[in-house]
Amino acid sequence: MQKNIQLPVEHLPYFEAIGRAGDALQVPTYVVGGYVRDLLLGRTVKDIDIVCVGNGIGLAKKSAQAFPTATTVTVFHTFGTAMFRVGDVEIEFVGARKESYQADSRKPAVENGTLADDQIRRDFSINAMAICLNSEHFGELIDPFDGIGDLEKGIIRTPTDADITFSDDPLRMLRAIRFATQLNFVLEEKTYAAIINNRQRLHIISAERIHTELNKIIAAPCPSIGFKYLFDTRLLHEFFPELAAMQGIAVRNGVAHKDNFYHTLEVLDNIAPLTDNLWLRWAALLHDIAKPLTKRFEEEHQSWTFHSHEFVGMKVAQQIFKRLKLPLGDELKFVQKMIGLHQRPMMLTKDTITDSAVRRILFDAGEDIEALMTLCHADITSKKEWRVKKYIEDYAYLKERMTEIEAKDQLRNWQPPISGEIIMETFQIKPSRQVGIVKDAIREAILDGIIPNDYQIAYDFMLQKGQEIGLTVHTTHHS
Ligand code: ATP
Ligand code: MG
Numbered sequence: 001m002q003k004n005i006q007l008p009v010e011h012l013p014y015f016e017a018i019g020r021a022g023d024a025l026q027v028p029t030y031v032v033g034g035y036v037r038d039l040l041l042g043r044t045v046k047d048i049d050i051v052c053v054g055n056g057i058g059l060a061k062k063s064a065q066a067f068p069t070a071t072t073v074t075v076f077h078t079f080g081t082a083m084f085r086v087g088d089v090e091i092e093f094v095g096a097r098k099e100s101y102q103a104d105s106r107k108p109a110v111e112n113g114t115l116a117d118d119q120i121r122r123d124f125s126i127n128a129m130a131i132c133l134n135s136e137h138f139g140e141l142i143d144p145f146d147g148i149g150d151l152e153k154g155i156i157r158t159p160t161d162a163d164i165t166f167s168d169d170p171l172r173m174l175r176a177i178r179f180a181t182q183l184n185f186v187l188e189e190k191t192y193a194a195i196i197n198n199r200q201r202l203h204i205i206s207a208e209r210i211h212t213e214l215n216k217i218i219a220a221p222c223p224s225i226g227f228k229y230l231f232d233t234r235l236l237h238e239f240f241p242e243l244a245a246m247q248g249i250a251v252r253n254g255v256a257h258k259d260n261f262y263h264t265l266e267v268l269d270n271i272a273p274l275t276d277n278l279w280l281r282w283a284a285l286l287h288d289i290a291k292p293l294t295k296r297f298e299e300e301h302q303s304w305t306f307h308s309h310e311f312v313g314m315k316v317a318q319q320i321f322k323r324l325k326l327p328l329g330d331e332l333k334f335v336q337k338m339i340g341l342h343q344r345p346m347m348l349t350k351d352t353i354t355d356s357a358v359r360r361i362l363f364d365a366g367e368d369i370e371a372l373m374t375l376c377h378a379d380i381t382s383k384k385e386w387r388v389k390k391y392i393e394d395y396a397y398l399k400e401r402m403t404e405i406e407a408k409d410q411l412r413n414w415q416p417p418i419s420g421e422i423i424m425e426t427f428q429i430k431p432s433r434q435v436g437i438v439k440d441a442i443r444e445a446i447l448d449g450i451i452p453n454d455y456q457i458a459y460d461f462m463l464q465k466g467q468e469i470g471l472t473v474h475t476t477h478h479s
Helices: 009-026 034-041 056-062 115-120 145-152 162-168 171-183 189-204 208-217 223-233 233-241 260-270 278-286 309-323 330-343 343-347 354-376 387-410 420-427 433-447 454-466
Strands: 029-032 046-054 074-076 081-086 091-094 098-099 108-111 130-131 140-142 295-296 304-307
Touching: 009 046, 009 056, 009 091, 029 034, 029 115, 034 046, 034 145, 046 056, 056 081, 056 091, 081 233, 098 115, 162 171, 162 189, 171 189, 171 208, 171 223, 171 233, 189 233, 208 223, 208 278, 223 233, 223 260, 233 420, 260 278, 260 354, 278 309, 278 330, 278 354, 309 330, 330 354, 343 354, 354 387, 354 433, 420 433, 420 454, 433 454
Parallel strands: 046 091
Antiparallel strands: 029 046, 029 130, 074 081, 081 091, 098 108, 130 140, 295 304
């Protein structure tokens, strides 16, 4: 049965003009793929993909003439595609193509094809729908694989043999799981089974493409959907073995520890509504990553411990970021900082909270203190109501104390008042270990509340400390 789709009014002038350009060139012209899928789902649509049975570049040039405000047409000759922007939409054009694959590459040999050829090469039934734009058939949906039915059922399914689809281009396995996560869909049975079969083919995919899909899963409203699929299909073991290794519970003398994989997924789901910061979400994913490496059973207390997992975790995070070619600058540093500090607020609340302990965490977390507290909140996954209540109260009290001490001491982005230069000048020494000793002593004394955060007092403290370690004063100017 022929189904007509109402195209959104805000894009209607574009579609009509493109359709007329197609009429003039006598090429069948369609809007295709993600745009059609998202339109039918009622999601906001950003980019428009146009496919035509003919020359895509020619159609792009002809279409652009209809818009006085369009940017110039950018042509990608190697791909046979062209695009331009008009308003805030990006419109991409391509000629319908037929593809054939070689085993060692996800780049197919391409030749011109029919619309049907073009639809069957697409990854999922829901991504293979097209809407005609030529005036005679304007708005007609062409849906050869019942994408509409799958949208209604909430199913991710390949148009043809899933094994071939995934073997041809293994990136599609990650895309399947990514779409399931973003849309809260399930993987159809054969599609799921084919991922299990083809998981080792992922090795021909670049780290950049893998992390792009992974980041989209992490950025979704409920990331655990994706990570459960990745784990269950064992795709996760192929590119992220450290995370897969977190699954499981060890029991010794009847004492069990929690499953750190599922705990981590809960933390990630918990943090999703609290922040869109991708790197804070990464920190949630990696906060316990070194637990498998640091796990010990302590006979004396008959309990499981994970000593220093936060510090080992910082190293593991770096290895993971390197391997997946994620950014190794500020993003990694932030993730490492969160991992390194994630135990601290909890430890604090176990004791009487002293001013110096609060000062210390404010100093160490600096401008990332809110992010750290967000992570700690998300890390509460106890099923015992009284315990959850206690954690929340403890953190509320800690935050109160932080606000108090922050107002008093202003430790955010604080730097100790005596610099290394002043120390070197005063004692006439070169950069050396001694400079560090004196500098650290001053910082510690202020954080511990032994001396106030005051230049003159810190200066005197420096003189005293320097003399203690055998330095002699050469200048005594005080500013
Ligand atoms: P989003 O832009 O939200 O990631 P999308 O569906 O638009 O979703 P794109 O990567 O922009 O995804 O691709 C556009 C269309 O191209 C898809 O809808 C699909 O039809 C097709 N496509 C993209 N990548 C592949 C692939 N690896 N294999 C087969 N078809 C693909
Ligand atoms: Mg897209």
